[in-house]
Amino acid sequence: MLQEKLRSIENDIYTCAQCAFCTATCPVAEQKGWETYGPRGKMYLLKLLLQNDLQANEEIKERFYACTTCSRCAKVCQTDLKLVEIWEDVRSWLVEDNLGPLEVHKGIEASVAQSHNTYRESADKRDAWAGNLKLNKKGKIAFYVGCTSSYRMQQLAQDTMKILQSLGEEVAVLGEDEWCCGSVLLRTGQRRQFKEIVEHNVQALKNTGAKIVVASCTGCFKTISGDYPSIYGSELPFKMMHISQYLAQQIESGKLKFTKSINEKVTYHDPCHLGLHAGEYEAPRAILKAIPGLELIEMDNVREESRCCGAGGGLKAGMPDIALAIGQVRVNEAEETGASILASCCPFCKTNLSQAIEASNKNLVQKDITALVVEAMGL
Numbered sequence: 001m002l003q004e005k006l007r008s009i010e011n012d013i014y015t016c017a018q019c020a021f022c023t024a025t026c027p028v029a030e031q032k033g034w035e036t037y038g039p040r041g042k043m044y045l046l047k048l049l050l051q052n053d054l055q056a057n058e059e060i061k062e063r064f065y066a067c068t069t070c071s072r073c074a075k076v077c078q079t080d081l082k083l084v085e086i087w088e089d090v091r092s093w094l095v096e097d098n099l100g101p102l103e104v105h106k107g108i109e110a111s112v113a114q115s116h117n118t119y120r121e122s123a124d125k126r127d128a129w130a131g132n133l134k135l136n137k138k139g140k141i142a143f144y145v146g147c148t149s150s151y152r153m154q155q156l157a158q159d160t161m162k163i164l165q166s167l168g169e170e171v172a173v174l175g176e177d178e179w180c181c182g183s184v185l186l187r188t189g190q191r192r193q194f195k196e197i198v199e200h201n202v203q204a205l206k207n208t209g210a211k212i213v214v215a216s217c218t219g220c221f222k223t224i225s226g227d228y229p230s231i232y233g234s235e236l237p238f239k240m241m242h243i244s245q246y247l248a249q250q251i252e253s254g255k256l257k258f259t260k261s262i263n264e265k266v267t268y269h270d271p272c273h274l275g276l277h278a279g280e281y282e283a284p285r286a287i288l289k290a291i292p293g294l295e296l297i298e299m300d301n302v303r304e305e306s307r308c309c310g311a312g313g314g315l316k317a318g319m320p321d322i323a324l325a326i327g328q329v330r331v332n333e334a335e336e337t338g339a340s341i342l343a344s345c346c347p348f349c350k351t352n353l354s355q356a357i358e359a360s361n362k363n364l365v366q367k368d369i370t371a372l373v374v375e376a377m378g379l
């Protein structure tokens with residue numbers, strides 16, 4: 001029962017001062033206008049549910065799934081509440097009570113159980129993105145590709161691999177042995193498969209012999225680096241890095257060199273799972289600043305104050321209209337800089353921001369940082 005589960009976070013519920021510092025930061029509350037869509041309102045709903053003054057129902061479920069898990073609220077919370085953990089716990093309790101998740105999320109869980117990816121694709125086509133690129137099972141570095149790059153955004157996987165191979169390292173990929181990282185399942189409260197996923201992926205990555213594992217999806221990066229260790233029970237047997245962190249290091253050491261100029265004004269969107277969740281703001285900027293000719297112009301809200309693209313937390317699948325509207329707010333901000341390229345480094349940001357650009361008819365192009373690196377390396 002939800003009410004019983006809420007007792008485990010009773011202190012948090014009563015600690016919330018209802019100060020509303022968080023409300024102004026919430027991209028969903030901004031779109032919907034109603035208090036209960038924002039974090040303060042959600043905390044108030046939890047208090048009513050705990051006190052038995054309210055019963056969980058479809059409307060309550062809808063409020064708790066109307067969230068990108070961006071963590072902007074947690075960044076400003078005056079009482080330091082770990083709000084994203086609370087949102088994810090509440091979703092998992094709604095699932096346990098057979099109220100959650102949203103219908104579309106159930107299909108994702110079934111797909112992961114059946115074929116180890118979120119898109120109902122065949123597991124044996126997981127490395128079809130590679131085309132003519134030679135893939136190895138062993139290496140000093142492993143590239144965790146992720147479901148979206150494997151099946152829906154193959155250019156991102158190809159660009160990442162081309163860059164890594166051009167740096168002279170032997171790069172391992174898991175192919176069919178790579179299972180969905182479990183990010184979407186965790187964010188939507190569907191935790192049943194997560195332990196098995198963690199154990200499988202960690203063992204498979206360990207078997208490659210790699211000491212460093214890179215991901216070009218920030219959802220995979222955040223999940224493996226942030227959520228896997230507590231389930232795995234100890235430190236992971238490899239260092240998990242986002243591709244931007246790895247490439248920034250290679251630039252710093254002089255190993256990665258650019259041979260071509262990109263004479264464009266570029267603005268950079270911080271993906272929430274890299275920035276707000278993992279505190280990495282510098283690495284992507286270091287890469288952009290090192291590209292000859294490229295002029296980086298910052299938006300008004302960046303780094304710890306960055307706006308969300310709207311795609312996270314299962315919102316894009318569950319409530320695509322709200323996700324798109326949030327993306328359009330970010331695109332407006334990008335346009336105000338006068339940049340011609342809106343760069344980022346996450347396939348979910350890419351999808352939502354590209355659709356927002358199209359829906360708003362803006363004169364902007366969305367590019368992943370790896371695409372800019374490939375261009376500037378002349379690959």
Ligand code: SF4
Nearest residue numbers: 026067068070071073
């Ligand atoms: S995580 Fe983001 S979307 Fe969710 S309540 Fe907090 S600010 Fe709003």
Ligand code: SF4
Nearest residue numbers: 016017019020022077
């Ligand atoms: S900032 Fe924190 S304490 Fe204030 S209303 Fe939001 S959740 Fe509650």
